[in-house]
Amino acid sequence: MRGQAMRLTVLVGDDLWHHRPVAHEIVHRAREAGLAGATVFRAVEGYGAGSRIHTLRLLSLADGIANLVMIVDTEERVREFVPRLDGLFVDGLVLLEPVEVVVPAPPRPRV
Template identity: 30%
Template sequence: MKREKLLRIFIDSEDKYKGEPLWKFLLKSVKEKGLSGATVIKAAAGIGSHSEIHTANILALSINLPLVIEIIDEEKKIEDFISFIDTILEEGLVTVQDVEVKIYRHR
């Protein structure tokens, strides 16, 4: 058993950083900074910080859905990554919680 931190970054699918989708930039940054990995989860619906409902509506011309990026790693790496994204994140929510890794298998 290993105690780690779970970082969750809540953003919208249309958020950008320097013209690139923010989620894609964050994934590249995770790799460049040597974190264990990350998962991007697209929500079917959600209510954002502006209290607007975001949903996948086939009649909508633009679908701006909530995304959650999850990263599990040691506390130091997570804290360093939070400091990094604090300089680029214009809107969103960032949370951290303790997590106990029971099984982690990789080749």
């Protein structure tokens, strides 16, 4: 995949959907939809609309840490996928951004 594409970024907490983490469910739905790929990143620290800091450094405050699910594919495929997120989570944020995919050339053999 090269050239113009769209990045779908979903920020969700540790919510569960049918006893499964929402981020996990999003990845599985993306795979079922045939999207190019999906990756989940777990936040180390942050805050949201309530301005309360959540961090992994203190176990008592680890509740509410965000997960970021990132998916990149063509704009058409990403936009077709977005409705599959409906009903998965209450609090979260869904971002759509145009991106350019660049694939670097492989390294040249050393002589």
